[in-house]
Amino acid sequence: MERYAKIISASSEEAYNSIISSTLTILKRYETSAYLSYVNEGYQRAKQTFNITWGWPPNDSLYVKPDILTNGDVSYKISK
Numbered sequence: 001m002e003r004y005a006k007i008i009s010a011s012s013e014e015a016y017n018s019i020i021s022s023t024l025t026i027l028k029r030y031e032t033s034a035y036l037s038y039v040n041e042g043y044q045r046a047k048q049t050f051n052i053t054w055g056w057p058p059n060d061s062l063y064v065k066p067d068i069l070t071n072g073d074v075s076y077k078i079s080k
Helices: 001-009 012-028 032-049
Strands: none
Touching: 001 012
């Protein structure tokens, strides 16, 4: 989390690029691929446990986009 604060509060573009570069170096050193593999295995097991074929509905070939947007669209609540 402290890396996020450093990135957000970077004093210049050069400082920002330096922080990003060092952060990526740290992530590579800690074997992010092993971590992502671990997380993905858990995700796949959870999908299998709950009999979920698609984790993201729009990827499902049978998905039909709803007519009404419900994620943050409050325009239907505004009386005119």
